[in-house]
Amino acid sequence: MPDRSLIWETEKAIKTQPNILIVDDIPENLSVLGELLQPTYRVLAANSGRRALQIARGVPAPDLILLDVMMPDMDGYDVLAELRDDPATRGIPVIFVTAMDATEDEERGLDCGAVDYITKPIRPAIVMARVRAQLELKNARDILSDQNAYLEKEVSRRMAENQLIQEVSIHALARLAETRDPETGNHLRRTQEYVRTLATSLQHHSRFAAYLDDRTIAALAQSAPLHDIGKVGIPDHILLKPGKLTPDEWEIMKTHAELGAHAIAQAEADALQPVEFLGIAKEIAHHHHEKWDGSGYPDHLSGDDIPISARLMALADVFDALICARVYKPPMPFDEAHEIIVKGSGSHFDPDIVAAFESEFENFKRIANTWGE
Incomplete structure (x- = not known):
C-alpha cells in the first residue's frame, strides 16, 4: 500500500513548483532546456507559437515563459x-x-516587453540564475498585487462603512427636527429622492451640467434631509400650532431657515477640513424657501442668485407638503399638486426645474407611494 504521507508531500511539491513554459520549434532544444529545468521546476513545452499561446491561456498559467525568437509561421515577437x-x-x-x-x-x-534575453548556445548556470531571478521578481509582484487588492477592498469597505455612519448621523440630526413635528413621517426620505430625481434629470442640461456631476448629485441627496434642521429652534407653541399662524408667529417660523444654516455653519467650523455635503446642506437649509421671482425668504433672492441646491429642494419640499395631510389640511391628489407646481413655474420655481419635474412626474408619484405615510 503506498505511503500516503509521501503522496501528500509529492502533491504539495508539485503544487508549489513554479510552472515554466519552454517554446522552441526544434525538439532537441526543448529537450536540453527541459532536462536542465525539470529537477527544480514543473516544465511545460510547446513546439510552436500557437501552441504556446494555448498553454499560456490554460490553467494553471505559466509563471515564466522561455520563448525562442526564430520560429516558422509565428515568431517569438508575434x-x-x-x-x-x-x-x-x-x-x-x-x-x-x-x-x-x-x-x-x-x-x-x-x-x-521581454524581461530578459538569453543567447544560444545556452549556459546552464546563466539560464538557472536568470530563471530564478525572474521567478523571484514575479513572486514579489504577485505578493504586492495581492496586498494592493486587499488594501483596495479594505479601503472600499471602510469608505462604505464611513458613508453609512455619515448617512445615519445625518438622518439622526434631521430627525431632531422631524420628531417635533410628527405629521411629517417619511418626508425626509421622499424629499431626498425627489431631489435626487430632479438633479439626475437635469445632469446634462446646459444650465446645470457644470454643477450636477455624479459626486454633487450624491452630496445633494445626502444633504437634503437637513433642510429643516432649523426647526429645532422654533418654540413648540408655534411649530405645533394646529391652526393658522399669526403674522408675528409666521415671522418666527421663518427664522428656521437661518437657524438651520447657522447650525450647519457651526458644524463646518468644527470640521478639520471642508466637508462638501455640509456646504450644500447649508445652502439648502438657508435658501430652500426663496422663490424664483424674489418673493421668498429669508434673503429675497431671485433667479440664478438662488443656489441650484436650494432651487431643487424648494420644488421637492412644496410638492411633498401639498400631497401630505396636515392638521390644517387634507392631502392633495397628485394631479392637483402637479398643477400647482406647474403654475409656479417662473414665479415660485425655476422654469427648467419645473420642466424636469413634469418629465419625472411618474417617478415622483412612485417615490411618494413607496415612502408614503
Whole structure:
C-alpha cells in the first residue's frame, strides 16, 4: 500500500513548483532546456507559437515563459505581442532564448516587453540564475498585487462603512427636527429622492451640467434631509400650532431657515477640513424657501442668485407638503399638486426645474407611494 504521507508531500511539491513554459520549434532544444529545468521546476513545452499561446491561456498559467525568437509561421515577437494584448497573460514574464546575439536584436526583444534575453548556445548556470531571478521578481509582484487588492477592498469597505455612519448621523440630526413635528413621517426620505430625481434629470442640461456631476448629485441627496434642521429652534407653541399662524408667529417660523444654516455653519467650523455635503446642506437649509421671482425668504433672492441646491429642494419640499395631510389640511391628489407646481413655474420655481419635474412626474408619484405615510 503506498505511503500516503509521501503522496501528500509529492502533491504539495508539485503544487508549489513554479510552472515554466519552454517554446522552441526544434525538439532537441526543448529537450536540453527541459532536462536542465525539470529537477527544480514543473516544465511545460510547446513546439510552436500557437501552441504556446494555448498553454499560456490554460490553467494553471505559466509563471515564466522561455520563448525562442526564430520560429516558422509565428515568431517569438508575434507570440509576445499576443501575450501582452491579452489581460489573462499580460503579467507572465517572458525571457527570449535565441541564437541572435546582435545588440539591436536584444534591444528589440526588451522593447517588445521581454524581461530578459538569453543567447544560444545556452549556459546552464546563466539560464538557472536568470530563471530564478525572474521567478523571484514575479513572486514579489504577485505578493504586492495581492496586498494592493486587499488594501483596495479594505479601503472600499471602510469608505462604505464611513458613508453609512455619515448617512445615519445625518438622518439622526434631521430627525431632531422631524420628531417635533410628527405629521411629517417619511418626508425626509421622499424629499431626498425627489431631489435626487430632479438633479439626475437635469445632469446634462446646459444650465446645470457644470454643477450636477455624479459626486454633487450624491452630496445633494445626502444633504437634503437637513433642510429643516432649523426647526429645532422654533418654540413648540408655534411649530405645533394646529391652526393658522399669526403674522408675528409666521415671522418666527421663518427664522428656521437661518437657524438651520447657522447650525450647519457651526458644524463646518468644527470640521478639520471642508466637508462638501455640509456646504450644500447649508445652502439648502438657508435658501430652500426663496422663490424664483424674489418673493421668498429669508434673503429675497431671485433667479440664478438662488443656489441650484436650494432651487431643487424648494420644488421637492412644496410638492411633498401639498400631497401630505396636515392638521390644517387634507392631502392633495397628485394631479392637483402637479398643477400647482406647474403654475409656479417662473414665479415660485425655476422654469427648467419645473420642466424636469413634469418629465419625472411618474417617478415622483412612485417615490411618494413607496415612502408614503
